[in-house]
Amino acid sequence: MAENGIGASVRRKEDNRFLTGKGNYTDDINVVGQTYAYFVRSPYAHAILNSIDTSAASASDGVVAVLTGDDLAEDGIAPLICGVNVTSDDGEPHRAPLHPALAQGKVNYVGDHVAVVIAESLAQAKDAAEKVSIDYEVLPAVASTATAAEENQQQIHDIAPNNMCYNWPFGDKAAVDAVFETAHKISTLDLINNRMVTNPMEPRAAAGEYNSGTEEITLHVTTQNPHVHRLILSAFNQLAPEHKLRVVGPDVGGGFGVKIFVYAEELVVGWACRKLNRPVKWTSDRTEAFLADAHGRDHVATAEMALDDQGKFLAMRVNTTANLGAYLSTFSTMVPSYLYAFLLAGQYTTPLIYSEVKAVFTNTAPVDAARGAGRPEATYLLERLVDVCAEDMGLDPAEIRRRNFIPVDAFPYQTPVVQCYDSGDYPAALEKALQLADYDGFTGRAEEAKSRGMLRGIGLSSYVEACGIAPSAAVGQLGAGVGLWESAQVRFNPTGNVQVFTGTHSHGQGHETTFAQLVTEQLGVPIENIEVIHGDTAKTQFGMGTYGSRSLAVGGVAIAKACEKLIEKGKKIAAHALEAAEGDIEFVDGDFTVAGTDKAMNIAEVAFNAYVPHSYPEGLEPGFDENAFFDPLNFSFPAGTHVCEVEVDPETGEVEIVKYSAVDDFGKLINPMIVEGQVHGGIVHGVGQALLEGCQYDDDGQLITASYMDYAMPRADNVPSFDVDYAPTNPPHNPLGVKGCGEAGAIGAPPAVINAISNALGVKHIDMPATPEAVWRAAQSAA
Amino acid sequence: MQTISMNINGVSVSGEVEDRTLLVQFLRENLRLTGTHVGCDTSQCGACVVHVDGVSVKSCTILAVQSDGCEVVTIEGLATGSHLHPMQQAFKDNHGLQCGFCTPGMVMSAIDIVNRNGCDVDEATVRKELEGNICRCTGYHNIVKSVQAGAKNMGG
Numbered sequence: 001m002a003e004n005g006i007g008a009s010v011r012r013k014e015d016n017r018f019l020t021g022k023g024n025y026t027d028d029i030n031v032v033g034q035t036y037a038y039f040v041r042s043p044y045a046h047a048i049l050n051s052i053d054t055s056a057a058s059a060s061d062g063v064v065a066v067l068t069g070d071d072l073a074e075d076g077i078a079p080l081i082c083g084v085n086v087t088s089d090d091g092e093p094h095r096a097p098l099h100p101a102l103a104q105g106k107v108n109y110v111g112d113h114v115a116v117v118i119a120e121s122l123a124q125a126k127d128a129a130e131k132v133s134i135d136y137e138v139l140p141a142v143a144s145t146a147t148a149a150e151e152n153q154q155q156i157h158d159i160a161p162n163n164m165c166y167n168w169p170f171g172d173k174a175a176v177d178a179v180f181e182t183a184h185k186i187s188t189l190d191l192i193n194n195r196m197v198t199n200p201m202e203p204r205a206a207a208g209e210y211n212s213g214t215e216e217i218t219l220h221v222t223t224q225n226p227h228v229h230r231l232i233l234s235a236f237n238q239l240a241p242e243h244k245l246r247v248v249g250p251d252v253g254g255g256f257g258v259k260i261f262v263y264a265e266e267l268v269v270g271w272a273c274r275k276l277n278r279p280v281k282w283t284s285d286r287t288e289a290f291l292a293d294a295h296g297r298d299h300v301a302t303a304e305m306a307l308d309d310q311g312k313f314l315a316m317r318v319n320t321t322a323n324l325g326a327y328l329s330t331f332s333t334m335v336p337s338y339l340y341a342f343l344l345a346g347q348y349t350t351p352l353i354y355s356e357v358k359a360v361f362t363n364t365a366p367v368d369a370a371r372g373a374g375r376p377e378a379t380y381l382l383e384r385l386v387d388v389c390a391e392d393m394g395l396d397p398a399e400i401r402r403r404n405f406i407p408v409d410a411f412p413y414q415t416p417v418v419q420c421y422d423s424g425d426y427p428a429a430l431e432k433a434l435q436l437a438d439y440d441g442f443t444g445r446a447e448e449a450k451s452r453g454m455l456r457g458i459g460l461s462s463y464v465e466a467c468g469i470a471p472s473a474a475v476g477q478l479g480a481g482v483g484l485w486e487s488a489q490v491r492f493n494p495t496g497n498v499q500v501f502t503g504t505h506s507h508g509q510g511h512e513t514t515f516a517q518l519v520t521e522q523l524g525v526p527i528e529n530i531e532v533i534h535g536d537t538a539k540t541q542f543g544m545g546t547y548g549s550r551s552l553a554v555g556g557v558a559i560a561k562a563c564e565k566l567i568e569k570g571k572k573i574a575a576h577a578l579e580a581a582e583g584d585i586e587f588v589d590g591d592f593t594v595a596g597t598d599k600a601m602n603i604a605e606v607a608f609n610a611y612v613p614h615s616y617p618e619g620l621e622p623g624f625d626e627n628a629f630f631d632p633l634n635f636s637f638p639a640g641t642h643v644c645e646v647e648v649d650p651e652t653g654e655v656e657i658v659k660y661s662a663v664d665d666f667g668k669l670i671n672p673m674i675v676e677g678q679v680h681g682g683i684v685h686g687v688g689q690a691l692l693e694g695c696q697y698d699d700d701g702q703l704i705t706a707s708y709m710d711y712a713m714p715r716a717d718n719v720p721s722f723d724v725d726y727a728p729t730n731p732p733h734n735p736l737g738v739k740g741c742g743e744a745g746a747i748g749a750p751p752a753v754i755n756a757i758s759n760a761l762g763v764k765h766i767d768m769p770a771t772p773e774a775v776w777r778a779a780q781s782a783a
Numbered sequence: 784m785q786t787i788s789m790n791i792n793g794v795s796v797s798g799e800v801e802d803r804t805l806l807v808q809f810l811r812e813n814l815r816l817t818g819t820h821v822g823c824d825t826s827q828c829g830a831c832v833v834h835v836d837g838v839s840v841k842s843c844t845i846l847a848v849q850s851d852g853c854e855v856v857t858i859e860g861l862a863t864g865s866h867l868h869p870m871q872q873a874f875k876d877n878h879g880l881q882c883g884f885c886t887p888g889m890v891m892s893a894i895d896i897v898n899r900n901g902c903d904v905d906e907a908t909v910r911k912e913l914e915g916n917i918c919r920c921t922g923y924h925n926i927v928k929s930v931q932a933g934a935k936n937m938g939g
Contacts, residue, residue, distance in 0.1 A: 011875055011876060011878075012875070012878070014883070015874070015875045015880060015883075016867070016875070017883075018880055018882075018883025018886050019858075019862075019867060019871040019874055019875060019880065019883075019886060019890065020818070020858065020859065020861070020862050020867070020871065021816070021817070021818015021819070021857065021858035021859040021887055022818065022859075023818070023883050023884075025817075025820070025884065027817075027821075028811075028817035030815065123801070123803070199919055200882070200884075200919055201820075201822045201828065201830060201882065201884040201885045201917065201918065201919050201920075202820070202822065202882065202884040203821075203822065251882075251883065252882065253820075253882045253883065253884025253885075254881075254882040254884060254919050254920055256919065285823075285824045286822065286823035286824050286825070286828075287824055507882050508881035508882030508883070508920045509881070510881070673878050674878065676878075677878045677881060677920075677921060677922075677924075677925055679922075680921060680922030680923075680924040680925065681881065681919070681920045681921050681922040682922070683922055684921075684922035684923065685919070685922075707823070707824070707825045707827070708823050708825055708827035708828060708917070709825050709827065713917050713919070714923075715913070715914050715916075715917060715923075716909070716910040716911075716913035716914065716916070716918075716923040716926065716927060717910040717911050717913070717914050719922065719923060719924075721906070721924050721927065721928075722922070722924055745922070
């Protein structure tokens, strides 16, 4: 292993700038002549816009412009899009209502964008926004997921009868129904997957600047995928041709999915900076983030499992209603369909699965991918149902899992729901996790707790997810509008240091370190001489960005392939310089050597030769700089078992997580320190969903959890420290042997926590978030 | 508009501010000290914590004019040249940060926690005292480790 190479917990290269206040986030960017945008948002969930009077606002101090949807339409800026098609069971594409960046004629959720005020200062913009006079004709609102598609409901979009976006059945219903007819036992569970607000700590922001000389727009934006932003803004929104639009995602303070999407504010800022020929900056405040960031989850589901007399799963039937909000966000349609139903097999051999997903519109903020995206919803449903099955069959939750796991020798394993798992050892992770959690000692601990009047519970969650998104052919067949390869460029400078350009984007994941470790391992260049560059369409050739735990599994492989190309070229240069046959050149630890001799040349010397080719192989291009693209053959399938132990105070309903153990299979670890940090963060994201976070709208569609005073984020004193270990297997299709780790915790944790609480209380189910009030009520009714 | 002056990170500064200008706006907008962040609008998240006269303060919670004549230390004022403050070093050594956005506030709060609770501050105290700083990335595990390690470092 190279020093600081694969497997080393290298301290992060990016940390010094963050620790000294030298990070460069979008709101930190200030330019001469900058103006400030502030959006006028609908206070109503559903209303007709009779008129907008901007005259008083326009005359207000410092105001540069007040712009509305009419201005946007006049300039030919097209509505926001949804990039993935899901075909409904009537054979028609999903219903996609027009989604103008500034409302035209109607508003459909609280926070919907009505107008933008641009002024010399933010305070002036806010003052003027108060003076925009809007005549709303308020309509009844649809706020409930469960009832949105009921007959006689208020219709939101003419294009979507019964507020239905799509009805998407998957699987052989007749075959599944037949198994249920004759099964030994049927276990059933109704559950809600609570709506979450994603809440990266940096609010979204956009800063646009137009250069009238080059006719280029530069848009700094809080994005996880600058090239995808550019592509959509250019090809679909008609903001500017792709070569006249530079999108930069500078330092981004957390994403978790919510910064994948192209939002109204970003499009408006890009358009307005050119229209006004002034730099325009917009930064969301936290209330706006709650109102208008895409939200996550929000399912209402019924799940049923048919079992034989040994507790083997024979068939599963799932009925889900998924709330997509008022409009379709960029990738929203694929989340409760492909990313959800295709993971319903979990770690089990269940041979038949039928799923029906009803995706509905409501007068709430759009819902899209959030850390895990569909996979947490599938895992929560399945792993809760498995515990109900165990209870119904009188089996230990660990035992029923063992009886149904896909055996180690069955890989590659074709599930009944499209995915073909390439590798895994589910029993190994389970047994290791049980040991880490001292599962066998639980009974003693529960008795001890009981003597203090406390209720102890333990819960398991054995999850599998599909990451490394994604094989382009597979997503193309499913209706995605893009390919999901990744690109890399590895460039030596003449002085021997290396710049690595990646199309992925780091917003906390530590790519600047992990990717440098890949390069130092492969090329033998000291890590301090390697710089990883990302996030700027003017610097990196192309890329699809970071989400779905894809950066290392897809982007990392592209870097490795570019390094291989450099080694191949370097052999030619070294062979010429060392006067040897190319076939005799070996490359080890940064040196090209002639096999069996002491003749050698460091890769830095080779790079110098390539740029100063005074004596150079005939026919070979100068330069030492290679590109590579990688399109994976399959998804990767991280998996693991998490064990949560809780203590519940039946008097107060308070839940304390006393121990949390996670054993995951991420394949090979490049930087174990960073991976462990990703696991910790994911777990707490999941614990937040299970115990604290619940986004609530009232019946009128008013968001009643629109600040950190009302929406409970996990804090340091809500969670314990964690025990983390690994049970790796090798994914055969991934050249680096890696699987991805960023979402695992958020997927594994919610069912582990709720299984533990249900176990403690002796109840069949409790919905998330299991707040003290909900737990206290459940404890009372159980007693 | 009022003229205020204060000592920030050892340097005397002055500026014109509106009555409604918050300290964090004065730092970020007037002085371009953008290391102090704004993560919420209800004084909950702690990304904007700075030290005012030696005590941690959420700089979104006080007006710039209230800081007139005070000594203010921000994240930019901790390191000595390229030599990190012991708490900054502990965050780096223990992977106590991911996206870096909450980090300045975390580090400023952490130093204040050690100042008030000593170098042997225990895990439970650190967790309780960090209640006013929200992080979405780390799950707090490594932040807590960092604060305890930084506390030891600060004790020399």
